[in-house]
Amino acid sequence: MFLNLKFVISKMKEKTKLQKLIFQTRRDILRMVNNVNSGHPGGSLGCTEFFIALYHEIMDVNKNFTMDGKNEDIFFLSNGHISPVFYSTLARRGFFPVSELSTFRLINSRLQGHPTTHESLPGIRIASGSLGQGLSVALGASLSKKINNDNKLVYVLLGDGELQEGQNWEAAMFASANKVDNIIATVDLNGKQIDGSTDEVLNLGDLNNKFSSFGWEVLQLKEGNNIESIINILKKAKTLTKKEKPIIVLMETEMGNGVDYMMGTHEWHGKAPNDELLVKALDQNPETIGDY
Amino acid sequence: MNKFENTGSKDTRSGFGSGLLELGRSNPNVVALCADLTGSLKMDGFMKENPERFFQVGVAEANMIGIAAGLTIGGKIPYTGTFANFSTGRVYDQIRQSIAYSNKNVKICASHSGITLGEDGATHQILEDIGLMKMLPGMVVINPCDYNQTKAATIAISKHYGPVYLRFGRPSVPNFTDPNLKFEIGKGIILNPGSDVTIIATGHLVWEALSAAEHLEKNGVYAEVINIHTIKPIDKKIILNSVKKTKAIVSAEEHNYHGGLGETVSRILSQNYPVPQEFVATNDTFGESGKPAELMAKYRLTKEAIIDSCEKVIRRN
Numbered sequence: 285m286f287l288n289l290k291f292v293i294s295k296m297k298e299k300t301k302l303q304k305l306i307f308q309t310r311r312d313i314l315r316m317v318n319n320v321n322s323g324h325p326g327g328s329l330g331c332t333e334f335f336i337a338l339y340h341e342i343m344d345v346n347k348n349f350t351m352d353g354k355n356e357d358i359f360f361l362s363n364g365h366i367s368p369v370f371y372s373t374l375a376r377r378g379f380f381p382v383s384e385l386s387t388f389r390l391i392n393s394r395l396q397g398h399p400t401t402h403e404s405l406p407g408i409r410i411a412s413g414s415l416g417q418g419l420s421v422a423l424g425a426s427l428s429k430k431i432n433n434d435n436k437l438v439y440v441l442l443g444d445g446e447l448q449e450g451q452n453w454e455a456a457m458f459a460s461a462n463k464v465d466n467i468i469a470t471v472d473l474n475g476k477q478i479d480g481s482t483d484e485v486l487n488l489g490d491l492n493n494k495f496s497s498f499g500w501e502v503l504q505l506k507e508g509n510n511i512e513s514i515i516n517i518l519k520k521a522k523t524l525t526k527k528e529k530p531i532i533v534l535m536e537t538e539m540g541n542g543v544d545y546m547m548g549t550h551e552w553h554g555k556a557p558n559d560e561l562l563v564k565a566l567d568q569n570p571e572t573i574g575d576y
Numbered sequence: 577m578n579k580f581e582n583t584g585s586k587d588t589r590s591g592f593g594s595g596l597l598e599l600g601r602s603n604p605n606v607v608a609l610c611a612d613l614t615g616s617l618k619m620d621g622f623m624k625e626n627p628e629r630f631f632q633v634g635v636a637e638a639n640m641i642g643i644a645a646g647l648t649i650g651g652k653i654p655y656t657g658t659f660a661n662f663s664t665g666r667v668y669d670q671i672r673q674s675i676a677y678s679n680k681n682v683k684i685c686a687s688h689s690g691i692t693l694g695e696d697g698a699t700h701q702i703l704e705d706i707g708l709m710k711m712l713p714g715m716v717v718i719n720p721c722d723y724n725q726t727k728a729a730t731i732a733i734s735k736h737y738g739p740v741y742l743r744f745g746r747p748s749v750p751n752f753t754d755p756n757l758k759f760e761i762g763k764g765i766i767l768n769p770g771s772d773v774t775i776i777a778t779g780h781l782v783w784e785a786l787s788a789a790e791h792l793e794k795n796g797v798y799a800e801v802i803n804i805h806t807i808k809p810i811d812k813k814i815i816l817n818s819v820k821k822t823k824a825i826v827s828a829e830e831h832n833y834h835g836g837l838g839e840t841v842s843r844i845l846s847q848n849y850p851v852p853q854e855f856v857a858t859n860d861t862f863g864e865s866g867k868p869a870e871l872m873a874k875y876r877l878t879k880e881a882i883i884d885s886c887e888k889v890i891r892r893n
Contacts, residue, residue: 351649352649352651353650354650360646400678401677401678402678409649410649410674410678410680411673411674411677411678413673417638417642417674419642420639420641420642420645420646420670420674421642421643421645421646421649423642423643423646424642424643424645424646424647424648424649425647426646427631427643427647428647428649428650428651428652429650431607431629431650431652432650434650451638451639451670454633454634454636454638454639455642455643457636458634458636458639458643
């Protein structure tokens with residue numbers, strides 16, 4: 285009885301810790317883009333829970349960053365424009381000082397508009413931003429792990445709009461044909477891109493069937509902004525690795541999640557809130573572990 | 577005039593294949609990828625000996641470049657292989673972002689460069705690839721002249737950390753360089769010393785340059801011949817030392833003069849020591865179908881064209 289209670293309390297603490305991180309990450313994102321009046325808050329906010337789940341509950345990541353990432357799980361961001369959530373997550377996980385978030389998109393910063401290895405920012409292993417390239421890169425890293433007899437996994441996040449880039453389907457075909465089964469890809473399915481909804485711009489069709497017919501193990505997540513659901517599905521995805529099939533999670537998210545006026549529209553894909561709207565957004569997301 | 581013996585004509589792509597095979601045996605980190613042209617690239621040997629380190633990606637060059645970039649993470653040294661056209665223009669953005677900007681240790685190996693690819697015609701002949709690749713920050717660009725040098729270059733680039741573009745070709749050409757000569761990236765080679773004109777040639781044009789120098793010598797013109805296998809980083813010293821002596825230079829390459837070796841030479845001259853220069857290169861044109869020798873003659877990429885350019889550049893002084 286007593287042990288059970290202890291377990292429940294520790295679980296609650298864990299949950300509270302993650303919830304605090306979610307609020308703080310949202311604040312980071314909003315403040316970063318507001319400061320430079322540019323950047324992509326919509327997709328960043330939509331993937332906040334995913335990043336926190338990945339970096340705090342799912343991946344086995346070494347403390348000291350090395351480019352080779354041997355014997356640790358590694359992650360690639362293909363849709364590089366959601367760099368704010370990536371940078372905040374990396375900083376809050378200890379890859380670089382949180383204070384450096386204030387340099388986002390400013391001159392001489394390691395936090396470029398889109399992630400790059402060029403400025404040696406710990407946590408970043410490939411430049412991304414020009415879309416559609418991340419899945420191929422992640423596959424290469426997966427193959428490298430196989431050659432090295434490294435049992436750890438490779439994770440990659442793709443935007444849904446960027447699935448319109450043909451290179452993804454070259455990669456999808458290659459992965460199943462070569463039984464690359466140490467990769468877990470996730471698609472941020474928010475249904476929105478710059479010019480409107482993905483349905484209006486270029487309908488993606490039935491992604492479940494598409495990836496299934498390309499030989500992937502497909503998992504669907506309806507609650508892509510519920511951190512427990514994300515943790516559960518990624519844990520499930522892990523159990524499906526090493527079974528000769530690549531794995532993809534189709535994760536439905538809300539663009540702009542956590543800020544009422546940003547939700548339900550594609551308007552905040554690549555636009556920063558002004559000072560007034562920033563205050564409104566921050567009021568909805570209290571400071572928890574300290575602003576940068 | 578230094579004598580060079582053609583020890584038997586061979587294709588430079590076979591030099592690549594042979595170098596790669598040797599690397600497979602000596603360096604366990606070398607991996608290779610090919611986009612459905614294994615035979616054309618002469619990668620079969622490596623593939624057979626190292627099936628676990630060879631990746632057939634199919635007709636999907638963009639994916640090949642991305643996978644190569646990813647393979648470097650974990651310490652591999654990937655060599656990608658396809659035709660020069662599909663190695664560069666088709667995948668420019670993939671190379672730019674995932675390899676060059678990300679500073680990945682990928683060796684982009686391109687066969688069938690230039691017009692000597694022959695009968696397939698302009699869709700497959702690229703005369704712009706040196707320009708495309710040399711414009712990318714950090715990219716090393718190498719265009720060896722014969723079988724031996726291509727083999728040596730293939731092995732040498734494994735020891736250089738960073739992106740490299742290695743350009744070679746399809747036809748059999750004279751094999752004349754010393755097989756034991758160490759390949760040094762960025763270091764040109766004076767094949768023949770001379771005092772009246774400098775001929776700086778790369779790739780298939782190096783043998784033509786030697787033939788031209790031999791002919792010129794009979795007429796009392798002494799040409800200095802430089803084999804400039806590395807176009808980037810360019811060997812500035814060897815160019816300037818030579819033109820200070822000769823006061824005239826002819827650049828020769830199987831490439832469009834826009835963006836090619838000649839333009840790099842011009843920049844070095846104009847910044848440091850301006851002298852007249854003539855270009856043996858294609859003149860802002862696509863290629864066409866035909867036999868390699870016919871095409872080289874039609875597009876003026878020959879010994880005769882080099883001789884004419886030497887005479888012209890000397891007259892300009």
